[in-house]
Amino acid sequence: MKTQVPVQKNQKYDVEVTDLSYQGLGVAKIDDFPIFVENALPTELATILVTKVKKNFAFGKALKIIRQSQDRVKPIDGAYTQTGIAPLQHLAYPAQLTFKQHQIQTDFAKMKLDVEVAPTIGMETPYHYRNKAQIPVRMLNGRLQTGFYRKHSHDLVPIEDFYIQDPEIDKAVVIVRDILRKFQITPYDEQTHRGVIRNIMVRRGHYSHEMMVVLITKSKKLPSQSDLVSEIVEQLPEVKSIVQNINPKATNALMGEKNKVLWGKGSITDQLMGLTFEISPNSFYQVNPIQTEKLYQLAIQKAQLNKDDTVIDAYCGIGTISLSLAKVVKKVYGVEIVPEAIEDAKRNAKLNNITNCRFMVGKAEEQLAKWQKEGLKPDVIVVDPPRKGLAESLIRSVAEMSPQRLIYVSCNPATLARDAKLFSEHGYQINQPIQPVDQFPQTVHVESVTVLERIGK
Numbered sequence: 085m086k087t088q089v090p091v092q093k094n095q096k097y098d099v100e101v102t103d104l105s106y107q108g109l110g111v112a113k114i115d116d117f118p119i120f121v122e123n124a125l126p127t128e129l130a131t132i133l134v135t136k137v138k139k140n141f142a143f144g145k146a147l148k149i150i151r152q153s154q155d156r157v158k159p160i161d162g163a164y165t166q167t168g169i170a171p172l173q174h175l176a177y178p179a180q181l182t183f184k185q186h187q188i189q190t191d192f193a194k195m196k197l198d199v200e201v202a203p204t205i206g207m208e209t210p211y212h213y214r215n216k217a218q219i220p221v222r223m224l225n226g227r228l229q230t231g232f233y234r235k236h237s238h239d240l241v242p243i244e245d246f247y248i249q250d251p252e253i254d255k256a257v258v259i260v261r262d263i264l265r266k267f268q269i270t271p272y273d274e275q276t277h278r279g280v281i282r283n284i285m286v287r288r289g290h291y292s293h294e295m296m297v298v299l300i301t302k303s304k305k306l307p308s309q310s311d312l313v314s315e316i317v318e319q320l321p322e323v324k325s326i327v328q329n330i331n332p333k334a335t336n337a338l339m340g341e342k343n344k345v346l347w348g349k350g351s352i353t354d355q356l357m358g359l360t361f362e363i364s365p366n367s368f369y370q371v372n373p374i375q376t377e378k379l380y381q382l383a384i385q386k387a388q389l390n391k392d393d394t395v396i397d398a399y400c401g402i403g404t405i406s407l408s409l410a411k412v413v414k415k416v417y418g419v420e421i422v423p424e425a426i427e428d429a430k431r432n433a434k435l436n437n438i439t440n441c442r443f444m445v446g447k448a449e450e451q452l453a454k455w456q457k458e459g460l461k462p463d464v465i466v467v468d469p470p471r472k473g474l475a476e477s478l479i480r481s482v483a484e485m486s487p488q489r490l491i492y493v494s495c496n497p498a499t500l501a502r503d504a505k506l507f508s509e510h511g512y513q514i515n516q517p518i519q520p521v522d523q524f525p526q527t528v529h530v531e532s533v534t535v536l537e538r539i540g541k
C-alpha cells in the first residue's frame with residue numbers, strides 16, 4: 085500500500101526549523117516527515133513553499149520568516165545569494181563555527197564513536213580569503229558574461245564581487261572578461277558544445293602576489309591569442325603566467341589534460357610556512373592560505389615528531405606538508421596521484437634546499453601497499469585525502485606498517501568518521517579532541533585535524 089506523504093508540492097506551510105543539515109538547509113518536520121528548507125535557520129518559524137517532494141523527504145524554500153533566529157545576519161549582496169557560493173552567509177560567523185564543530189560530532193555519533201571536538205578555529209575576517217577562482221564564461225543576452233551558476237542549475241548569474249575571493253582576483257576576472265569581449269571571443273555553449281572559452285581560472289599568491297591566468301578553452305585554437313596575451317600582461321602587472329588549458333570534452337570537469345604556456349612561466353610561486361612553493365595549473369594548493377598555516381602548524385605539532393623519525397605524507401600534492409615536516413625529521417616519503425604536482429613537489433624540495441624527501445607519483449593506496457611490502461616502517465603517517473576519504477586497502481596497509489600515530493587532515497567529516505571507525509578496528513584510537521579549522525568561511529565545508537594513536541606499544 086502506498087503511504088501518503090504529509091506535504092504537497094507548491095503548497096505553503098508554517099513550520100518550525102529545528103536543525104541545520106550538512107548542506108546548510110534548515111530542517112523542519114511535518115508529522116515526522118523532514119523538509120529541507122533553503123534560507124531557514126534553527127529556532128525560526130517560517131512560512132515555506134514546498135518545491136520538491138520525494139518518498140522520504142521534501143525540499144522547500146522560506147517565503148517569510150515569522151520568528152527570526154538570533155544568529156541570522158543580513159547577506160551583504162544579492163547577486164551571489166542566488167548561487168551556491170556562500171550558502172551560510174545568512175548565519176552569523178560564530179554560529180557557522182559552532183555548526184562545523186557540531187557537524188563533526190554528528191558524523192562521529194552516527195558511527196557510534198565517542199570523541200571530543202574542539203571549537204572551530206575561525207578567521208578574523210571571514211571573507212575575501214580564496215586564493216583561486218574558477219569562473220564560468222557564458223553568453224547571456226548576446227553578451228559574454230562571467231559569474232557563477234544559479235543554485236541547482238547551469239544558468240549563469242553575472243557577478244563581479246565574489247565576496248569570498250581575494251579582491252585582486254575579482255578585479256582580474258573582470259579585466260580578463262572585458263578583454264575577451266573586446267576581441268569577441270565566443271563563450272562556450274553547453275547545449276551545443278560549441279564556442280571557445282569555457283572558464284577563467286585565476287590564482288594569486290597570498291604572500292608573493294604572483295598571479296596566474298588560465299584560459300580554459302574548448303578548442304585548441306584560441307583566436308586573437310597574441311592580442312589577448314598582450315592586453316592581459318599590460319592590464320594586470322601581477323600576472324607572471326598565462327596558460328591555455330584545453331578541455332574539448334562535453335563534461336562538468338573543469339580542466340582538460342593539456343596545458344599550453346602562452347606567456348611567462350608555467351607556474352607561479354608563493355610562500356607557506358616560511359617555505360617557497362611552485363604551483364602548476366593542475367596542482368592542488370589549499371585555497372585559504374591564512375587558515376592553511378594554522379592547520380599545518382597544528383598537524384605538525386600534533387605529530388610530535390623527532391629528528392630520527394620517518395614520515396609518510398599520503399596525498400601530498402605539491403609537497404606543502406612534506407616539506408614543512410622535513411625540517412624536523414630524518415626522512416619524508418610523499419605520494420600523490422597528479423604527476424604535475426609531484427614535479428612541483430620535487431622542484432619545491434630543491435628550491436628550499438631540502439634533501440630528505442622522496443616523492444612518488446601514484447595512488448596512495450597502491451604506493452602504501454608497496455612501501456609496506458618493502459618493509460618501510462614509518463613512525464608517523466599523515467593523510468590529507470580528497471572528500472571521498474581513504475580506501476579501505478590503505479587503512480589496512482597503515483595498520484600493517486603500525487606507525488605510532490596517524491595524523492588525518494580531513495575536508496569531509498562523514499568520511500573521516502567512517503575511516504576512524506575502520507582504524508578503531510585495527511587498534512587505533514582518538515585520544516585528544518578533533519580540531520576543526522575553518523578553511524571555507526560562508527560555506528558548509530568542514531576541515532579538521534585528527535590524531536589516531538596506536539593502542540599499546
Ligand SMILES: C[S@@+](CC[C@H](N)C(=O)[O-])C[C@H]1O[C@@H](n2cnc3c(N)ncnc32)[C@H](O)[C@@H]1O
Nearest residue numbers: 368370399400401420421422447448468469470
Ligand atoms: C586535499 S588535497 C591535499 C594536498 C596537500 N596535502 C596539500 O595540503 O596541499 C588531496 C590530494 O590528493 C590527491 N589525490 C587524489 N586521489 C589520490 C589517490 N588515490 N592517491 C594519491 N593522491 C590522490 C589530489 O590530487 C590532491 O592533491
